[in-house]
Amino acid sequence: MRLAIVTESFLPQVNGVTNSVLRVCEHVRAAGSEVLVVAPGAGPTRWEGIDVVRVPSVPVPGYPSHRMAWPWPPLAQTLRAFAPDLIHLASPTLLGAQALSVAERSGVPCLAVYQTDLPAYAGRYHVPAAAGPLWKWLHHIHSRADLTLAPSTHSVAELERHRIPRVRLWPRGVDLDRFHPLRRDPLLRSQLRRTDELLVGYVGRLAAEKQIELLATVADLPKVRLVVVGDGPQKGALERLLPRALFLGQITGARLASVYASLDVFVHTGPHETFCQTVQEALASGLPVVAPAAGGIPDLVRDGRNGLLFEAGSGRQLREAVSRLVDSPRLRGVLAETARESVSGRSQKAIGDAYLEYCRQVLPNGHRTGSNGGTRSNRAHRFLPNRRWDTPRSA
Secondary structure (H helix, E strand, O other), X not given: OEEEEEEOOOOOOOOHHHHHHHHHHHHHHHOOOEEEEEEEOOOOOEEOOEXXXXXXEEEEOOEEEEEXXXXXXXXXXXXXXXXXXXXXXXXXXXXXXXXXXXXXXXOOOEEEEOOOOHHHHHHHOOOHHHHHHHHXXXXXXXXXXXXXXXXXXXXXXXXXXXXOOOEEEOOOOEOOOOOOHHHOXXXXXXXXXOOOOEEEEEEOOOOHHHOHHHHHHHHOOOOEEEEEEOOOOOHHHHHHHOOOOEEEEOOOHHHHHHHHHXXXXXXXXXXXXXXXXXXXXXXXXXXXXEEEOOOXXXXXXXXXXXXXXXXXXXXXXXXXXXXXXXHOHHHHHHHHHHHHHHOOOOEHHHHHHHHHHHHHHHOOOOOOOOOOOOOOOOOOOOOOOOOOOOOOOOO
């Protein structure tokens, strides 16, 4: 199979869309397929042996570190020269819509991955009137794709509520070797905390939609040291709001895994997550998680089993949940024991294999995803029922 991935975000930007694209690239290449990535903005033009075509872009208003693709006429020629069997649209908006039009004219099937709740972000960035037009635009794109993959049961329901057809559940995988309780580092813990403090940590982008200001309700709890990992446009404001917190900046790789495992409690505050990979990484690291009962998070966090859920936006409930864990070593231990087990079936390989199966459903009959062989015959599709992925229910 020759797979062209057209993404709205790629390295050097580090976020959920970029990480998902990287994992798809790794798995598809390992299966013997050829891959091309098309992405906006400056950055690497080759990654792990894969060519990356960079498209002109402009800064996203209010978020200058993120880039938005500008209409690029050479896209059609670029895709046709690569001659893909399938086009993968990662969180498609502007660049993805352009690629979809090329695919339709060329007769190439498209698989779209829904990953960013743009209508919800509109409200958080003080333009709630944009939510309706954004849903219309997303419908315009996803209803034309041969298949749309959504990362959580909440996302599937939202897309279906907006009459987007052919939606299937495809969650995210987690590196169970990298994110592991054995990465806990006593020396790192001694550097992060004072005396017998518990380490309560957040990992993610420091942006308005994450509602990180809610952490102010737990920053002054006795025996708590708040640790914030990540970067973004709100970093300066948050440092002023949380003067007692320890800001570590953006961390990746083995050090990030050690930071996760060295925490005592993981906290997430954002209510607009279509999935929330950082929650999954924290669970794999053996941490009890405190997070809002919103978006894709309830697919991961079982209230009272591997973490505690609170009402989205409620600083009071967030504080109460963290206080319960701080005051009860037994409860922390019970939730921690269940945490890793709750994501044990979500390895990168399992999720990657599921992706390849969805590719097979979209490709014309007779085409194999693991090779360059096969012939295009027609665009008849065989859609299979959703896999449950053992989606948990809140206790």
